[in-house]
Amino acid sequence: MLTQVLLIAAMSSALYMLLALGFTLIFGILRIVNFAHGEFVMIGAYAVFALTSGLGLGYAAALPLAALLAGGLGLLAERALFRRYAGDELGGMIMSLALAITLQGAAAVLFTIDQQSVERPVTGVLRIGDAVLPKDQLFVAGFALAAVAAFHLLVQRTRFGLALRAVAQDPETLRLQGVSPRRLYPAAFGIGCLLAGLAGALTAPLYTIHPYMGETAILKAFIVVVLGGLGSVPGAIAASVLLGVTEAAVSTWLGVTAATLTSFVAVMAILLVKPTGLGGRA
Amino acid sequence: MLKVLRLARRLAVGGVIVAGALSGPALAAETLKIGVVGGLTGPGAAWGLAIDAGAKIAAAEINAKGGLSIGGKPHTVEVVSYDDQYKAASAVTAVNRLIDQDEVKFILGPIGSASLLAIKPITERNKVILLSNTYTAKALENTGYVFRVLPTTQEYNASFIDWLKTNRPAIRSVALLSPNDETGWNSQKVQTEAYGKAGFTIAAAELFERQQTDFRAVLTRILASKPDAIELDTTPPPTAGLVVRQARELGFSGQFTKFGGVNVAEIVKGAGAENAEGMLGYFAADPDSKEWAWLQTEYAKHHPNEMSDFTFFFYDAAKLLLAAIGRAGTATDTDAVRAQIEQGAPFDTLLGKAFWGGKAAYGIDHQLVTPSFLGEIQKGKGKVIARLAAQ
Known part of the structure; x- marks a missing residue:
């Protein structure tokens, strides 16, 4: 049973990382708590559904297109809705809530409230001793980890990443160097939404799709990001692992109710000891 | 001058006729409002929309026949629906609005047990009849105006x-x-x-x-x-x-x-x-039956999603409620309507004969008992x- 628990923990952690990364990026750069993040996950999932079921594209082609579509819509949202709220946490939060409700309503009108499913690109299971590892979950976790690694390289090894880190750390100093933070905001928001869309597109074949699926995604992303520290990418990664392992272990041995309770107690305990979260800055 | 007067008279008479034609139905029939509380959006929406559609199909049916006769006066049945998003707090808001602003005396829904337990004190205090479906046994405990219209x-x-x-x-x-x-x-x-x-x-x-x-x-x-x-x-x-x-x-x-x-x-x-x-x-019903096919066609006139089988229960519940109001001859005295609901059994429903039961389990015969399908x-x-x- 221990192997099974570890496998479940690893799969969940990888997915939580992907969900939380875009959310924390947007907060780190724009100081906007994007409550519509879950709806960009939903957009990615519906895009894959529409591209595969509607246009007959293969999943391999639909996956990047869906992520790009979510990223593109995120970029547009930043230009049209969030630009004026950069740095205004309350205003941005209210705008993001309004956007979330609007996107849910739009999806319900376009696709109805019926659940939809996407055919799985990978099927079957791997057996490791007594434990079972579904190949579709392994594919999602592997892809998620690759996306996290690519994001890490982008932020740490490129000039663009350097600019992103600079704007997150001190936008005023960056402006003194001749770089306008406002030029980076659309890209940061777009990348955040692209990661959300990728998470939705990846998980669409694992679960069913419906207009309100973003609510679950934002809940998980929010716990991870609060635990890891708002705006901190390494913190979000550490928190994803912590949450994944805690949930898998406690759910298996003590039940789901105890697991939910433990997640929130862990958030409270860490915030009491370190109010900025595991990797957050004051 | 005479021609002008004649023209004016014709226009005046014509105006009265047109106005009469336009306002005719409104003057001929009063309105009976039926409330709906259920999750119309969110994860439980398929069930909430089943309540809404069930009520609207029954209302449309009776309105097409000239409305519901209450005390000899025809009434147009209007369905007023509010979304509780499957949440107790939203259900309380919806019910308060239905009772205080819409002056509704009859409500169909909700589905969620937590929603029902939250609104029950309000509906009981206001003597509002609630035709609900929730699985909690507490739904029918210490109640006078709650009926459960779906077998649990x-x-x-x-x-x-x-x-x-x-x-x-x-x-x-x-x-x-x-x-x-x-x-x-x-x-x-x-x-x-x-x-x-x-x-x-x-x-x-x-x-x-x-x-x-x-x-x-x-x-x-x-x-x-x-x-x-x-x-x-x-x-x-x-x-x-x-x-x-x-x-x-x-x-x-x-x-x-x-x-x-x-x-x-x-x-x-x-x-x-x-x-x-x-x-x-x-x-709840046989998917291969002609009743299912008919109800699905009617449902599609109201909502584009796949019909939930709960629609059967709320369509029948709305019909039995309207029939009871008609027999009671009042849309305001809910005690009289309640008596008619209780005495109206057995009912002919889309699923077959149904009747009230539940006395042994819940202390009151307010549980609809219908045929069931494995x-x-x-x-x-x-x-x-x-x-x-x-x-």
């Missing part, structure tokens, strides 16, 4: 479990999985007692959170108890589909039962037809394999 597991699962014992003798142990809320706590308690009474071993009894999509951890726990069958109880059908698929992937090859209600299309979407094959469950998922479709009479 309490009403039918003993027959289903007896059938299982007789027809699937290899099944001896059952694991239960239910939502972690008032609905799930109550239904799991009822299922545990019924399976235990029939001689089954309860291998495990687990709860899950409604927003959950990954069940591998809880299934690992369940499968460790080696059950012959997994009873999915009141797990929402889309969620049940995910559970089935994940359990099959983890190697479970036993029987799935879902005696808390089945929506075949949603389960198959989540599970895949192959994984859902052979699942046994409670069907169904099986075969090649992705629902097939009724036994029809059990109302009892």
Whole structure:
């Protein structure tokens, strides 16, 4: 049973990382708590559904297109809705809530409230001793980890990443160097939404799709990001692992109710000891 | 000058005729408002829309015949619906608005047990009749104006479990999985007692959170108890589909039962037809019947999504309510209407004869008892394999 628990923990952690990364990026750069993040996950999932079921594209082609579509819509949202709220946490939060409700309503009108499913690109299971590892979950976790690694390289090894880190750390100093933070905001928001869309597109074949699926995604992303520290990418990664392992272990041995309770107690305990979260800055 | 006067007179007469024609129906018929409270958006929306559509189909039917006659006056039936998003707080807001602003005396819904328990004190205090469906036994405790218009597991699962014992003798142990809320706590308690009474071993009894999509951890726990069958109880059908698929992937090859209600299309979407094959469950109606085909056509006039079988109950509930109001001859004296609802049984419903019961279990005969259907998922479709009479 221990192997099974570890496998479940690893799969969940990888997915939580992907969900939380875009959310924390947007907060780190724009100081906007994007409550519509879950709806960009939903957009990615519906895009894959529409591209595969509607246009007959293969999943391999639909996956990047869906992520790009979510990223593109995120970029547009930043230009049209969030630009004026950069740095205004309350205003941005209210705008993001309004956007979330609007996107849910739009999806319900376009696709109805019926659940939809996407055919799985990978099927079957791997057996490791007594434990079972579904190949579709392994594919999602592997892809998620690759996306996290690519994001890490982008932020740490490129000039663009350097600019992103600079704007997150001190936008005023960056402006003194001749770089306008406002030029980076659309890209940061777009990348955040692209990661959300990728998470939705990846998980669409694992679960069913419906207009309100973003609510679950934002809940998980929010716990991870609060635990890891708002705006901190390494913190979000550490928190994803912590949450994944805690949930898998406690759910298996003590039940789901105890697991939910433990997640929130862990958030409270860490915030009491370190109010900025595991990797957050004051 | 005379011509001008004649023209003016003709215009005046014509104006009166046109005005009369336009305002005719409004003057001829007063309006009877019926409230609906249910999740019209969010994860429970399929059920909430079933209440809304059921009420609207019944209202449209009676309006097409000239309206409902109350005390000799024709009334146009208007349905006023509010979304409770399956949340107790929103249900309270919706009911307060229906009672205080819309001056509604009759409400259909809600579905969620927590919603019903939150609004019941308000509707009882205001003598508002509530035709509801929630699985909690507390729904009908200490109540005068609440009627439950859908049978719960309490009403039918003993027959289903007896059938299982007789027809699937290899099944001896059952694991239960239910939502972690008032609905799930109550239904799991009822299922545990019924399976235990029939001689089954309860291998495990687990709860899950409604927003959950990954069940591998809880299934690992369940499968460790080696059950012959997994009873999915009141797990929402889309969620049940995910559970089935994940359990099959983890190697479970036993029987799935879902005696808390089945929506075949949603389960198959989540599970895949192959994984859902052979699942046994409670069907509210026969998907191959002409009644189902007719109601589905009517439902499509109101909502574009797939019809939930709950529509049957709320269509029939709205009809029996309107008939009772008509017989009582009043839309304001809810005591008189309540008496007519109670005395109107047995009712002709789309499902067959139905009547009030529940005195022994809940202390009041406000539980609608209808025929029930035991169904099986075969090649992705629902097939009724036994029809059990109302009892």
